[in-house]
Amino acid sequence: MITIFWIACLIIAVTMGLSLYRGVAGPGVFNRTAAVNVIGTKTIALLVIMGYYFERPHFFDIALLYAMMNFIGTLVFAKYLERGGLC
Amino acid sequence: MKFKGKRFGILLTFCIMAVFWVLLSGIFDAFHLISGLVCCAIVSLISHDLLVKGESEKKLLKSLRLLIYIPWELWQIVLANIDVAYRVLHPRMPIDPQIIEFETTLRGDFSLVTLANSITLTPGTITIEVEPDRGKFVVHAIGKEPADALLVDQTMQKKVAHVFMETAVRTEDLPTRK
Amino acid sequence: MLIVHVAVTVLLGIGAFFLLVGSIGLLRFPDFYTRLHATGKCDTLGGGLIILGAMIYHLFQYPETLLVSAKLAFLIFFVFIANPTATHAIMKAAYKTGVKPWRLGEERR
CATH class of the missing domain: 1.20.5 (Single alpha-helices involved in coiled-coils or other helix-helix interfaces)
Structure with a gap:
């Protein structure tokens, strides 16, 4: 079973690498924001799987916090780009 | 208070x-x-x-209907993913993006949020903008069939209106296509 | 136990496939709006399925810590609410700023 988790970790890491290309090369700031949001969502899944691979249950708390931080960060950045300010 | x-x-x-x-x-x-x-x-x-705004009635019945609505929504999400996977993996990429606008008669905050998130998760459409005063939606559709499903059939608007017990969609004002 | 392992493997496989499709769509599609179509849907279901697989594995492998399974279930719920909202926020920002949507026959950008 641990092998399957390892393979899943590897596939998610590869997809994160693919998205990173769009984050580096993508034209314009919106493509980069989208790529960062996508990498964040993949990171949640990766953290949950890694919790089983390393047998550390604390990873789930980190995943929960990461989900919230990713969501709020994306919302704030989108708002900033839309209005040119944060109020 | x-x-x-x-x-x-x-x-x-x-x-x-x-x-x-x-x-x-x-x-x-x-x-x-x-x-x-x-x-x-x-x-x-x-x-x-x-979290809960306003003082509308029959909240228990609405919650029950929302629980019935969720499995249908999950099935639509699976269909949407298969649709997107087909469009991505097809060698010629059968996409024809367009922006459509339509108005609904929904006014409640929670019903508008539910409809917007449902539109984003169902096949081929993403909500761009919602104007709560007029119930107007601006939607980006990836092909012609998803746009028609929202404009002509209006199944989703009727379902959400049924869940939140607001009046159904007006049929006389025709939606526009940009 | 074998059935649980097979089910978890299938869930992880389907989830990883959808994450892969989302990334390929992010690379292949011609403009910003269509790229968000790929990622907003595939990441929601893919990530949700992977966490669901982990939740089922935990439920049968370590039944004494039910709280962790509940935490993972909440994580699935949160991903399904938060991801479409974030997608919608970025898309609205781009639309208000005046990013033109790609039409059929134009050059990709």
Whole structure:
């Protein structure tokens, strides 16, 4: 079973690498924001799987916090780009 | 502060916060449980307006109908993913993007949010903008069939209107295509 | 136990496939709006399925810590609420700023 988790970790890491290309090369700031949001969502899944691979249950708390931080960060950045300010 | 008619909102906020406390703390001795419940009570008395707004009726029936609506929505999500996977993996990429606008007669906050998130998760469409005053939606569709499903059939608007017991979609004003 | 392992493997496989499709769509599609179509849907279901697989594995492998399973269930719920909202926020920002949508026959950008 641990092998399957390892393979899943590897596939998610590869997809994160693919998205990173769009984050580096993508034209314009919106493509980069989208790529960062996508990498964040993949990171949640990766953290949950890694919790089983390393047998550390604390990873789930980190995943929960990461989900919230990713969501709020994306919302704030989108708002900033839309209005040119944060109020 | 008047609590009449807001009892459901306070109770709902309290329940959600208590569940969240137990979930995140994970400690079940008396001191932590009681202090958490007291904190939840104070927060839900002060700021229940943030979560449940307004004083509409028949909230239990609406919650029940929402529970029936969710499995249909999950099935639509699976269909949407298969559709997107087909469009991505097809060698010629059968896409024809367009922006459409339509108006609904939904006015409630929660129903508008539900409709917007449902549109984003169902096949081929993403909500761009919602104007709550007129119930106007601007939607980006990836092909012609998803756009027609929203403009002509209007199954989703009818379902959401049924869940939240608001009036169904007007048929006389025809939606426009940009 | 074998059935649980097979089910978890299938869930993880389907989830990883959808994450992969989302990334390929992010690379292949011609403009910003269509790229968000790929990622907003595939990441929601893919990530949700992977966490669901982990939740089922935990439920049968370590039945004494039910709280962790509940935490993972909440995580699935949160992903399904938060991801469409974030997608919608970025898309609205781009639309308000005046990013033109790609039409059929134009050059990709």
